[in-house]
Amino acid sequence: MTPQVAVVYHSRRGTMRALAEAAAAGARAHGARVRLLRVADDEAGPAWPDEEARPEDVLWADGLVLASPTYFGNVSAPFKRFLDGTTKLWWDGLLTDRVVTGMTASTCPHGGREATLLTMYQSAHHWGAWTVGAGPAGPGDPADPAGPARRGAGGNPYGLAVTALRDGGVAEHDRDAAWELGRRLAGVAARARSGGPPGPDAAARSRVTVVHCAEDETVRLLAQECAAGARELGAEVRLRRLTGPGVRRESGLPGRAGGAPAAAAVDPADVAWADSVVFGTPVRAGAVAAPLLGFLQSLEPPAGPGPLAGKPASGFVSTARPHAGSESALLSLHHVLHHCGAVVVPPGYTDPVVFEAGGNPYGTSHARSAGVLPTVQALAAARHQGRRAALAGDRLRGRPVPGAGLLDTPLEKELT
Secondary structure: OOOEEEEEEOOOOOHHHHHHHHHHHHHHHOOOEEEEEEOOOOOOOOOOOOEEOOOOHHHHOOEEEEEOOOEOOEOOHHHHHHHHOOHHHHHOOOOOOOEEEEEEEEOOOOOOHHHHHHHHHHHHHHHOOEEEOOOOOOOOOOOOOOOHHHHHOOOOOOOEEEEOOOOOOOOHHHHHHHHHHHHHHHHHHHHHHHOOOOOOOOOOOOEEEEEEOOOOHHHHHHHHHHHHHHHHOOOEEEEEEOOOOOOOOOOOOOHHHHHOOOOEEOOHHHHHHOOEEEEEEEEEOOEEOHHHHHHHHHHOOOOOOOOOOOOEEEEEEEEOOOOOOOOHHHHHHHHHHHHOOOEEOOOOOOOHHHHHOOOOOOOOEEEHHHOOOOOHHHHHHHHHHHHHHHHHHHHHHOOOOOOOOOOOOOHHHHOO
16 A cells, blocks of 8 residues: 655755655655645744645655754754644544654754754654654664765764754755655655555464553552553553562552562563564653663664564553653654664654543553552553553554454554
8 A cells, every 4th residue: 555755844054955855766666645834934934845734634644754953952943833732633532643754954963953853743743653763773764874974974863853954955965865764754654554564374363562660559550550551452462570679579569469469570581572662661750760761771782673673662650759850751652662773653742641641641640649549531542552562563564353343444443
């Protein structure tokens, strides 16, 4: 099935338009149907001949390349207005499960370019979109992340970030990197749209690994619920615990939660086995716990793809209080996942249970100030996140979940 890719750019000097043209060419090389769309500007400048972007154009696209210059560590004001214009579509639940990647440029090698790309992805995660960086490529991915174009462009795992030339031109290696990113985005969007090419294991069960810090009782319960959600759709699930300080601590929870046998210790082979992976952690000083970070760092190879490359991944957390890092820890986890080449598939606002559990679009979260036992709403959100992980993994691997439609249907519609 032919994917549809929209390359949406804002450009005043020509740099972003040149990158957008290259990304569009890369997407076409993968066989995608492509529209090159410019964001309207409020300042006088070059009259680019491309069609003006409208929020409704997001509905047409299976994949989007978002391209904005970096201003003060963020997207430009016109580009932000374009994103804000999608609010009505977001509220109606129409923007879920697009595949998004990003490009940006600044006048110096840093200047907030990484922050700009990550800001784009935060907005996309509110939609319930999937985000693809430029980290190591997974199976079936045509991009070469170790190639000279990406190295010449600085090796940014979050997307493409280039140094703008004074005349608005683009270095050849930056143009090549944009072409590769466009082709990669089209490839992921094609698999996400069609469920991927059929293979000899097309009838096999989906595989989901849930990795969690078991010393945290709240996280353990959320992990069990996430695993149960994946199993609801027939997935084969491995529930795995991280080793680390406190893992042997006795549970203070009553009943099945307190007396449940300990999950097996995680091994990198559990991640390699899975089609999708979900990580659970308590928040420590606004970040993920050390055992999880250490395990993730062990998955990033010095060169080439690791076991997370090309796979859907997301996370859930517990915090001491509602605003003690429940969002920042998940965002920092997403940064690591992009380094590993994963496709970040957060819950977004794809089901009413996300709102009911507190409205965290980046992943399920529960504050222990409300009790060690997660609320019914948080447990339901974790279960939804597990189902979503199973479905996203099936779309990218090309092995459909029995009984679930995988063509042209947003994930949240499949769950009703």
